Amino acid sequence: MTIQAVMFDFSGTVFRLEQDPSWLAEFTDDNGAALDIEARTEIIRRMTAPSGQVVELSEEYQYAWENRDLDPALHVKVYLEVLRRSGLRPKQAEALYARVIDPAEWTPYPDAEAAFKGLAGKGLKVGVLSNIAFDIRPAFAAHGLDGYVDEFVLSFEEGAIKPDPAIFRTLLERLGVAPENALMVGDSEEADGGARALGCRFALVEPLPTVERTDGLLTALREHGIGVEDRF
Structure with a gap:
């Protein structure tokens, strides 16, 4: 045909979504240590993986993960949790998430x-x-x-x-x-x-x-x- x-x-x-080193340059983990390049790369991968679950989640967040692309509220909820479980502190997670959903960053x-x-x-x-x-x-x-x-x-x-x-x-x-x-x-x-x-x-x-x-x-x-x- x-x-x-x-x-x-x-x-x-x-x-x-290209990895911009400046996004994560000043980010630190819960112990105050700077994130190395491998950690930064993995965080971006987790935010853009086309399929497959990237971290283990509780039942509440599991539902949000499975329905994240149907509801913007669930999307922000679960990805902030993914970032938290990836070592970012709340304010850092919010700042990175804002970049991920900004069309200008793509x-x-x-x-x-x-x-x-x-x-x-x-x-x-x-x-x-x-x-x-x-x-x-x-x-x-x-x-x-x-x-x-x-x-x-x-x-x-x-x-x-x-x-x-x-x-x-x-x-x-x-x-x-x-x-x-x-x-x-x-x-x-x-x-x-x-x-x-x-x-x-x-x-x-x-x-x-x-x-x-x-x-x-x-x-x-x-x-x-x-x-x-x-x-x-």
Whole structure:
């Protein structure tokens, strides 16, 4: 079947929360010791992991974890707990969390513009589908990418999370495209790969630092017969 639409995940796929050493430079643990680089890296990983539980939680917080991308209040509650269990003090956790949910702090992958602009230029529909508890549209707007996106489907607005087929179906219906004519691109085999249950194609990309993954999106498209580089 011919691909008529491409659906993209957000975190680790089109954008990445890059580790900024200044965010954690003055942070200390409960004993007043500065966090080393390994601890800082692990904290950022825990805040952006696409799936899988990152720390053990009580029953109360377990519920919040499982439903974090459906309710902003649960999202902030459980991630502040994750940061606390990762060694940060309350004020530090609150400051870091504020950065995590700030769209201005997210960096697009180097080939994101080429991929989105190229798809639009070829007349293909573009959708963004994310398990998320905050609005990511400003991140796309800040980098001039919003004009290439036909539809945004965000879990906290829809009441469903990947890999639930319902949220993929919602985006497909809004794009007006049948599953067999769509490609899902994401960094999670578990969550994003759920699109295959409906008959979509799926391309996995690695959530590497942006300087290490310069053409992952273009490569994923090319491997599914969509070459967009010739648009420039």
